[in-house]
Amino acid sequence: MAQKQYIQIDERDNVLVALQDLAKGTQIQWKDLSFELLDDVPAKHKFYIENLGTENEVTMYGVLVGKTLHPVSIGNRMTTENLHHAAEPYYYRDVNYKWTAPDVSQFTGRTFNGYHRNNGDVGTANYWLFIPTVFCENRNMDIIKEALYNNLGYSVTDKYKDYTAEILEAYQKGEDISNLDFSLATPEYHRSKRVFKNIDGIKFLNHQGGCGGTRQDSEVLANLLAAYANHPNVGGITILSLGCQHLQANDLVETIKSKSANFDKPILVFEQQKAQSEEYLIAEAIKQTFQHLIELNKIERKPAPLSKLAVGVKCGGSDGFSGISANPAVGVTADLLVGLGAKVLLAEFPELCGAEQNMIDRCENETIAKKFMHLMQSYDAQAHAVGSGFFMNPSPGNIKDGLITDAIKSTGAAKKGGTSPVVDVLDYTEPATKPGLNLVCTPGNDVEATTGKAASGATLILFTTGLGTPTGNPICPVIKVSTNTELATRMGDIIDIDTGSIIRGEKTIQEVGAEILEFCIKVASGEIVPKAVQLNQDDFIPWKRGVSL
Numbered sequence: 001m002a003q004k005q006y007i008q009i010d011e012r013d014n015v016l017v018a019l020q021d022l023a024k025g026t027q028i029q030w031k032d033l034s035f036e037l038l039d040d041v042p043a044k045h046k047f048y049i050e051n052l053g054t055e056n057e058v059t060m061y062g063v064l065v066g067k068t069l070h071p072v073s074i075g076n077r078m079t080t081e082n083l084h085h086a087a088e089p090y091y092y093r094d095v096n097y098k099w100t101a102p103d104v105s106q107f108t109g110r111t112f113n114g115y116h117r118n119n120g121d122v123g124t125a126n127y128w129l130f131i132p133t134v135f136c137e138n139r140n141m142d143i144i145k146e147a148l149y150n151n152l153g154y155s156v157t158d159k160y161k162d163y164t165a166e167i168l169e170a171y172q173k174g175e176d177i178s179n180l181d182f183s184l185a186t187p188e189y190h191r192s193k194r195v196f197k198n199i200d201g202i203k204f205l206n207h208q209g210g211c212g213g214t215r216q217d218s219e220v221l222a223n224l225l226a227a228y229a230n231h232p233n234v235g236g237i238t239i240l241s242l243g244c245q246h247l248q249a250n251d252l253v254e255t256i257k258s259k260s261a262n263f264d265k266p267i268l269v270f271e272q273q274k275a276q277s278e279e280y281l282i283a284e285a286i287k288q289t290f291q292h293l294i295e296l297n298k299i300e301r302k303p304a305p306l307s308k309l310a311v312g313v314k315c316g317g318s319d320g321f322s323g324i325s326a327n328p329a330v331g332v333t334a335d336l337l338v339g340l341g342a343k344v345l346l347a348e349f350p351e352l353c354g355a356e357q358n359m360i361d362r363c364e365n366e367t368i369a370k371k372f373m374h375l376m377q378s379y380d381a382q383a384h385a386v387g388s389g390f391f392m393n394p395s396p397g398n399i400k401d402g403l404i405t406d407a408i409k410s411t412g413a414a415k416k417g418g419t420s421p422v423v424d425v426l427d428y429t430e431p432a433t434k435p436g437l438n439l440v441c442t443p444g445n446d447v448e449a450t451t452g453k454a455a456s457g458a459t460l461i462l463f464t465t466g467l468g469t470p471t472g473n474p475i476c477p478v479i480k481v482s483t484n485t486e487l488a489t490r491m492g493d494i495i496d497i498d499t500g501s502i503i504r505g506e507k508t509i510q511e512v513g514a515e516i517l518e519f520c521i522k523v524a525s526g527e528i529v530p531k532a533v534q535l536n537q538d539d540f541i542p543w544k545r546g547v548s549l
Contacts, residue, residue: 319466320402323412332513
């Protein structure tokens with residue numbers, strides 16, 4: 001079956017999306033329209049199917065996404081030169097949103113093998129976590145990391161060290177090194193080197209905060225670090241403190257314990273200004289942590305219902321196919337998870353610009369809706385105060401690959417959240433406690449968003465991308481979902497799932513969404529190790545609540 005050349009996403013749209021490169025002069029037949037393209041239209045880009053004047057509305061996904069800067073004709077390509085961002089104003093209206101949950105019979109009774117915590121949470125991984133209270137301890141953290149990673153089998157740099165040694169040996173022998181090929185190590189190779197089979201990793205939250213900023217910055221950082229310490233994927237914590245910083249070690253420990261009434265994970269604290277030397281501090285941190293790793297390794301994976309999953313949905317390096325393939329497929333996964341009683345976390349508030357009314361209408365009550373509106377409006381106002389705004393969110397890469405306005409990008413991005421009701425709206429670092437779809441206030445920035453999503457309790461993150469991005473997270477396995485097959489082939493070392501079959505018409509969005517959930521179950525059970533985890537892509541950037549899009 002021949003692949004479609006173009007599609008209309010919603011019957012109200014006055015643009016079509018090219019599914020493959022279309023040359024100027026290509027004959028287009030759409031419903032009662034027959035016309036030639038007036039411009040070359042690359043795959044992922046859009047072209048108009050109406051003659052429009054200046055400041056006329058352009059609709060995509062059935063909503064306003066922009067207004068024309070000057071007259072355009074049927075067959076013209078949509079560009080930043082002829083369209084600017086526009087979105088409808090939003091407000092609360094009691095629409096009594098009705099949702100029909102999808103058929104989940106395929107997954108009813110299914111389980112995943114996770115790590116059960118005493119408070120009832122279930123982790124998809126088992127990590128020991130190192131936390132510095134202040135950036136002054138980052139160097140000590142790096143030294144400890146190198147020592148523990150290399151000796152306990154968690155380093156991914158061994159293969160590069162071996163390859164470098166091979167090159168060096170050949171060079172010293174006067175041999176030609178141009179034919180020395182590098183071979184990729186398998187997940188089984190990495191696992192075989194682990195000393196502790198039931199500990200998935202030792203993670204380090206290096207950051208640039210804890211002192212020198214405002215006291216409010218330190219409070220936000222404390223809440224973030226405490227959320228990570230309480231995360232279901234974390235089994236124990238080592239804290240390194242200098243001693244004189246804003247974020248005091250005892251305050252951090254108190255914040256950690258305040259997040260859970262029955263917190264019982266081991267916490268080790270080392271303060272450098274009280275230690276007899278830096279060497280002693282590092283040595284004691286290594287020794288005492290090792291002793292606790294022996295105990296943590298005794299915890300084994302056991303079956304848990306899928307309702308214990310908390311899945312964050314994220315997009316980054318988006319393209320013109322994101323809202324057509326990967327995002328709606330993940331949206332199907334999200335709806336299945338909600339139907340099974342699990343939690344789904346949708347963040348990136350700058351990337352909900354243009355999709356606000358849909359989210360408001362889906363909120364379960366007025367209180368939740370108004371909290372969402374307040375967070376959106378105050379965040380956007382901050383951006384405007386420094387000469388920016390949500391409308392400036394699309395990156396050069398987004399625009400180059402067909403996301404011309406923020407409303408186009410955001411409306412496609414919102415598809416990741418599926419169609420279920422919004423059960424809660426969470427500010428940054430607030431924990432998700434309700435099963436269902438939760439909105440989490442974070443920037444759109446890939447790392448800041450995944451950092452915040454894990455803080456709210458995501459135990460897996462589905463990360464869609466059309467351009468490719470190596471983003472991961474220290475404690476929450478990140479699964480990369482490609483919007484197109486070309487990317488999945490070219491960057492196969494970072495992509496886990498390819499949804500390009502949707503673009504080619506080979507599979508439906510519903511079929512791929514179910515396949516993604518099957519993949520999630522295997523990752524949650526430790527049967528599959530996502531590429532970001534294999535590569536130790538442990539990205540962590542705290543948000544200081546400033547302007548970040």
